[in-house]
Amino acid sequence: MSVIEIKVTLEDLAARATGGDRTALEMVCRALQGPVYRLALRMLGAVQDAEDATQEILVVIATHLSQFRGNSKLTTWAYTIASRYLLGVRSSRHEERALPVDELARLIDAGLAATTASSLPEGDVAVLARDVQRTCSQAMLLTLSREERQAVVLVEMLGASDAQGAEICEVREDAFRQRLSRGRAKLGPILEERCGMVQAGAPCACTRQAAAKQRAGIKLPIYRDPVATERANQELGSLSRLRGLFAIEPPPAPQRDLWSAVVAQCPDLLGAGA
Numbered sequence: 001m002s003v004i005e006i007k008v009t010l011e012d013l014a015a016r017a018t019g020g021d022r023t024a025l026e027m028v029c030r031a032l033q034g035p036v037y038r039l040a041l042r043m044l045g046a047v048q049d050a051e052d053a054t055q056e057i058l059v060v061i062a063t064h065l066s067q068f069r070g071n072s073k074l075t076t077w078a079y080t081i082a083s084r085y086l087l088g089v090r091s092s093r094h095e096e097r098a099l100p101v102d103e104l105a106r107l108i109d110a111g112l113a114a115t116t117a118s119s120l121p122e123g124d125v126a127v128l129a130r131d132v133q134r135t136c137s138q139a140m141l142l143t144l145s146r147e148e149r150q151a152v153v154l155v156e157m158l159g160a161s162d163a164q165g166a167e168i169c170e171v172r173e174d175a176f177r178q179r180l181s182r183g184r185a186k187l188g189p190i191l192e193e194r195c196g197m198v199q200a201g202a203p204c205a206c207t208r209q210a211a212a213k214q215r216a217g218i219k220l221p222i223y224r225d226p227v228a229t230e231r232a233n234q235e236l237g238s239l240s241r242l243r244g245l246f247a248i249e250p251p252p253a254p255q256r257d258l259w260s261a262v263v264a265q266c267p268d269l270l271g272a273g274a
Helices: 010-018 022-044 047-063 074-088 101-113 125-142 146-157 162-169 173-193 206-215 226-236 258-265
Strands: none
Touching (some): 010 022, 010 074, 022 047, 022 146, 022 258, 047 074, 047 258, 074 162, 101 125, 101 173, 101 206, 125 146, 125 173, 146 162, 146 173
């Protein structure tokens, strides 16, 4: 006897949810939670701020799902809501402490001047290098304006086309491309002239910068717990694609149950069964 596999799309679940199916609504929100969180994390830079923003965005999605008309994918609609929210939310702690791109470049050059190409940090080299990788890639993003950062994250991390990015950001495609071009241009001197991960032969390596931090007396995190190490690896992901394109591997996930928080925030709408 053959088994017929029936695939249920997010759009199907959204239709069920707007018809009163609470289980379907939960499935939609849980499916969108990760993508929205990854966008929020790269936009705001801090786990707590990203989780708080994601919770608020999920509330908007859950309470306005009936407005989804099916003219695009549900994820595109959700990203539009998320992007609108993230452009308007108050500055995160990381954003307020962000360095200008020329100052970040100066710090990178100082680390290179204090080390050699063969310099290694003391301790778990791979873990310490990955920590530098996370913090450096996020610091690069925070040198950009929110609109530039949004464009870079959508295209270079989340894989949106220019047309999709323009739709999500609710601007013309040429305006979106201009934002993306400005962001890439600002990051170019660091990535193409310094970063060995994106430009073969460039002098900067995460291991080298980790060693430079130790020599400067900057305390690097120590991960003895495998669970804590994996969580740290997931927080911001790695910078791994050529010419400064940012990728998240493995995909980071919120550290708390945001669906339960959404239900608690909207008990009248979400607390009752289907």
